[in-house]
Amino acid sequence: MTIDMTQFHQVFFEESFEGLGVMESGLLDMDPGAVEAEEINAIFRAAHSIKGGSSTFGFQDIADFTHIMETLLDEMRDGRRPVTGEALEVLLRSVDVLREMLTAVSGGGALDGALVLSQQRELEEILNGKNPAATADDGIDVCTEPAGPAVDGWHVVFRPLPNMMRTGNDPLRIIRELAELGELEVKGDISLLPGFENFDPEECHLSWDLRLRTAVERAEIEEIFSWVEDECELAIMPLPVDGPATFPDVDQGMESSDVTPPQSASFKATPPSPERRAGSDRRQSDRRVKERRTAGTAPANSIRVDTKKIDSLINIVGELVITQSMLSMLGENFRIEMLERLRAGLGQMERHTRELQESVMQIRMLPISFTFSRFPRMVHDLSVQMGKKIELKLTGENTELDKTVIEKIGDPLVHLVRNSLDHGIETPAERIAVGKPEIGTVELNACHKGGGIVIEIRDDGRGLDPDRILAKAIEKGIVKAEDRLSEQQIYELIFQAGFSMAERVSDISGRGVGMDVVRRNINELGGSIEIESQLGRGSAIIIRLPLTLAILDGQTIAVGSEVYIIPLISIIESIQVQPEMVNLVAGRGEIFKLREEYLPIIRLHEVFCIEGARATGPTEGLLVVVEGEGRRCGILVDELIGQQQVVIKSLEANYERVDGISGATILGDGSVALILDIPGIMRLANAGPELRLLQRTA
Amino acid sequence: MDSDRVKYADDRHTRANQDEYLTFSLGTEEYGVDILRVSELRGWGAVTRIPNAPEYVKGVLNLRGNIVPVFDLRQRLGIPFRAYEKETVVIILRVVASMTEKNIGVVVDAVSDVLCATAAEIQPSPDFGARLKTDLINGMISANDKMVMLLDVDKLKNFSAIDSGMEGNAA
Numbered sequence: 001m002t003i004d005m006t007q008f009h010q011v012f013f014e015e016s017f018e019g020l021g022v023m024e025s026g027l028l029d030m031d032p033g034a035v036e037a038e039e040i041n042a043i044f045r046a047a048h049s050i051k052g053g054s055s056t057f058g059f060q061d062i063a064d065f066t067h068i069m070e071t072l073l074d075e076m077r078d079g080r081r082p083v084t085g086e087a088l089e090v091l092l093r094s095v096d097v098l099r100e101m102l103t104a105v106s107g108g109g110a111l112d113g114a115l116v117l118s119q120q121r122e123l124e125e126i127l128n129g130k131n132p133a134a135t136a137d138d139g140i141d142v143c144t145e146p147a148g149p150a151v152d153g154w155h156v157v158f159r160p161l162p163n164m165m166r167t168g169n170d171p172l173r174i175i176r177e178l179a180e181l182g183e184l185e186v187k188g189d190i191s192l193l194p195g196f197e198n199f200d201p202e203e204c205h206l207s208w209d210l211r212l213r214t215a216v217e218r219a220e221i222e223e224i225f226s227w228v229e230d231e232c233e234l235a236i237m238p239l240p241v242d243g244p245a246t247f248p249d250v251d252q253g254m255e256s257s258d259v260t261p262p263q264s265a266s267f268k269a270t271p272p273s274p275e276r277r278a279g280s281d282r283r284q285s286d287r288r289v290k291e292r293r294t295a296g297t298a299p300a301n302s303i304r305v306d307t308k309k310i311d312s313l314i315n316i317v318g319e320l321v322i323t324q325s326m327l328s329m330l331g332e333n334f335r336i337e338m339l340e341r342l343r344a345g346l347g348q349m350e351r352h353t354r355e356l357q358e359s360v361m362q363i364r365m366l367p368i369s370f371t372f373s374r375f376p377r378m379v380h381d382l383s384v385q386m387g388k389k390i391e392l393k394l395t396g397e398n399t400e401l402d403k404t405v406i407e408k409i410g411d412p413l414v415h416l417v418r419n420s421l422d423h424g425i426e427t428p429a430e431r432i433a434v435g436k437p438e439i440g441t442v443e444l445n446a447c448h449k450g451g452g453i454v455i456e457i458r459d460d461g462r463g464l465d466p467d468r469i470l471a472k473a474i475e476k477g478i479v480k481a482e483d484r485l486s487e488q489q490i491y492e493l494i495f496q497a498g499f500s501m502a503e504r505v506s507d508i509s510g511r512g513v514g515m516d517v518v519r520r521n522i523n524e525l526g527g528s529i530e531i532e533s534q535l536g537r538g539s540a541i542i543i544r545l546p547l548t549l550a551i552l553d554g555q556t557i558a559v560g561s562e563v564y565i566i567p568l569i570s571i572i573e574s575i576q577v578q579p580e581m582v583n584l585v586a587g588r589g590e591i592f593k594l595r596e597e598y599l600p601i602i603r604l605h606e607v608f609c610i611e612g613a614r615a616t617g618p619t620e621g622l623l624v625v626v627e628g629e630g631r632r633c634g635i636l637v638d639e640l641i642g643q644q645q646v647v648i649k650s651l652e653a654n655y656e657r658v659d660g661i662s663g664a665t666i667l668g669d670g671s672v673a674l675i676l677d678i679p680g681i682m683r684l685a686n687a688g689p690e691l692r693l694l695q696r697t698a
Numbered sequence: 699m700d701s702d703r704v705k706y707a708d709d710r711h712t713r714a715n716q717d718e719y720l721t722f723s724l725g726t727e728e729y730g731v732d733i734l735r736v737s738e739l740r741g742w743g744a745v746t747r748i749p750n751a752p753e754y755v756k757g758v759l760n761l762r763g764n765i766v767p768v769f770d771l772r773q774r775l776g777i778p779f780r781a782y783e784k785e786t787v788v789i790i791l792r793v794v795a796s797m798t799e800k801n802i803g804v805v806v807d808a809v810s811d812v813l814c815a816t817a818a819e820i821q822p823s824p825d826f827g828a829r830l831k832t833d834l835i836n837g838m839i840s841a842n843d844k845m846v847m848l849l850d851v852d853k854l855k856n857f858s859a860i861d862s863g864m865e866g867n868a869a
Contacts, residue, residue, distance in 0.1 A: 672765055
């Protein structure tokens with residue numbers, strides 16, 4: 001039977017990238033001084049499953065590479081090798097290389113073969129070079145020296161753990177397989193056999209001393225044992241010509257690893273550019289890895305769901321089916337006295353349907369840690385690069401958000417965190433000078449608040465300087481010198497396109513998206529962004545997002561015979577205005593006074609050319625006061641119909657984007673209602689009738 | 699014209715390599731679309747108007763949970779508008795626009811028949827120059843002494859690039 005392995009590739013890649021994430025965060029958390037065994041274990045497990053998976057799917061280079069990392073980790077885990085900061089750095093870089101290798105095989109482009117080789121060599125150097133003497137005596141170490149020329153076979157010490165056969169592995173089969181590779185000399189060891197009364201046929205107490213005279217590579221022998229690695233003590237040593245099996249000494253191992261780099265076979269090894277040879281600019285390669293990674297995330301559009309969520313879904317469906325059959329039985333011979341039961345049944349049905357809806361929405365929800373997890377690494381790298389001391393605190397990583405929101409919030413967050421690191425936090429010297437602790441803090445916090453999600457990026461850096469921002473804005477002509485702005489309005493200025501506070505364009509800021517793009521992205525998600533700041537004390541960026549993009553709380557409104565939906569989140573209040581509240585500007589622009597504010601009036605029937613509107617003047621209908629992109633206005637409508645949750649459908653799926661409309665939904669009677677895009681309507685209204693007409697015929 | 703060059707669908711099994719076309723009328727004119735692009739026929743029903751859309755976009759309807767735009771084909775082609783009545787039909791078509799498949803509805807006066815034709819029987823559309831744009835029509839066939847114009851359904855969807863010549867006719 002042949003199984004098409006490629007069907008599992010996607011899962012393997014997903015799991016491997018997840019594993020890499022685990023390794024990365026584990027390595028970052030590790031403190032060279034005090035290492036918890038469990039920390040290393042977690043990293044080791046991740047590496048091990050990547051190795052197992054990649055050799056199963058035939059990605060031998062990845063398996064080989066991971067194997068070396070694993071060996072290093074294994075020694076650290078057993079305490080045979082001290083955990084040094086240097087080793088951790090090498091491992092971190094290896095994670096990057098590994099990610100690049102995986103991206104390359106998953107179709108994400110060519111791989112820099114030289115980079116892999118140099119990284120592999122670096123790992124081997126650590127493994128061999130500063131090898132503590134402890135390895136030679138216990139004989140259960142997995143050495144990594146590739147076959148040197150003076151070797152004519154392998155000496156394998158194979159000691160299965162008692163439970164090995166329970167996992168379906170048969171030592172006999174392994175030995176037979178070895179025998180096929182060459183001349184095999186087997187010595188069994190029965191010293192560990194228990195007494196007859198304790199004998200369990202499912203346990204293995206034998207161990208073997210195998211001498212294989214063969215020309216095969218070490219990797220081939222390792223592959224035979226790859227399934228049982230965890231369940232045995234294994235040592236593979238080169239067998240010198242005509243000599244007894246001894247362990248190679250350290251110097252020899254170093255030499256041999258230098259002359260025979262395990263060559264990757266399936267990768268397109270591009271010739272290394274001079275600056276990217278061993279010891280090249282690591283930051284550059286880091287960045288490349290990151291870019292590659294973001295590019296590679298697009299095609300995979302699957303979602304991994306907690307089994308619990310599926311189970312609850314199945315439960316509800318079960319309930320629903322029962323209720324449905326009860327109702328249909330009721331309907332078969334219905335009499336009027338059964339009305340009460342019918343009503344109860346329908347109520348139950350409604351409840352289950354709502355639960356079902358909620359559960360299905362739950363499936364789309366992912367914890368925000370998917371986005372947050374990239375920040376520890378980023379902060380680590382950037383703080384080194386900038387020579388600042390920064391501590392990152394993450395809270396609320398388990399807050400769940402819709403998958404689409406998670407995907408789209410990543411880049412804006414990266415930009416904001418970079419800003420905090422670059423502009424917010426001062427250098428250690430500056431901090432000490434103003435009496436702050438040397439280490440700056442950046443907090444990332446996510447939580448549920450009022451039916452939405454709030455994400456805060458808070459730092460204890462220098463904060464925004466309103467005077468400087470204002471000066472800059474006046475210089476750039478964004479505001480006039482005589483304008484008087486509140487502090488909050490000044491902060492808003494940094495969201496203007498073309499506004500940059502960076503006095504010097506650094507590597508970290510001044511690239512990529514600007515704050516205006518950040519705000520636009522967040523607005524597109526139906527969210528809002530605001531700034532709190534205290535000069536010298538720090539600043540905070542607060543992002544509010546809807547829980548999901550698929551469902552929205554809406555206010556249904558009517559104009560003429562048409563029905564529209566205004567997102568409840570953008571509505572401040574609805575009022576009936578008195579004639580004396582309305583004023584004209586230049587005879588045309590209508591504004592009204594709401595408490596201390598003057599707000600423009602937008603007549604929806606004019607903006608949308610709706611015929612038969614009853615309320616043609618501001619005092620005849622209702623004004624819905626709405627807010628979008630920080631601006632407020634009153635929208636004139638005939639009447640409010642009601643509030644309801646609506647499922648958002650895309651207009652673009654079959655048609656195209658419509659100005660002033662963010663989507664559509666289907667009402668209870670099956671008809672379609674359009675959802676208003678408040679900022680879009682404000683733009684439309686400002687454009688004036690001539691422009692609207694132009695758009696119409698364009 | 700010779701009528702045995704084109705057969706109707708009843709004897710379609712007798713000839714190979716031929717395509718079928720759903721034909722419909724717009725006033726006195728007869729049009730056809732590739733039947734494989736037709737997903738369903740519906741009677742005309744109320745649609746939700748899209749504000750500030752071109753005249754020929756009648757609105758959107760709910761097609762089993764999908765929001766589908768409906769175009770008036772008369773207005774799209776520049777034929778004077780006629781009020782909808784009992785026979786008015788909406789043909790739901792699958793069109794390919796920028797690599798994605800979309801559904802659109804077109805309003806026609808009435809559906810006529812299903813027509814079979816091989817590629818050889820399709821004649822190129824006539825060239826009227828700047829006077830009349832015919833790029834929506836990608837061929838003509840004759841059946842029962844009647845000329846049927848074949849519509850390029852994928853081009854129907856080019857909302858933004860409406861050819862101004864037709865708009866002029868419609869006005």
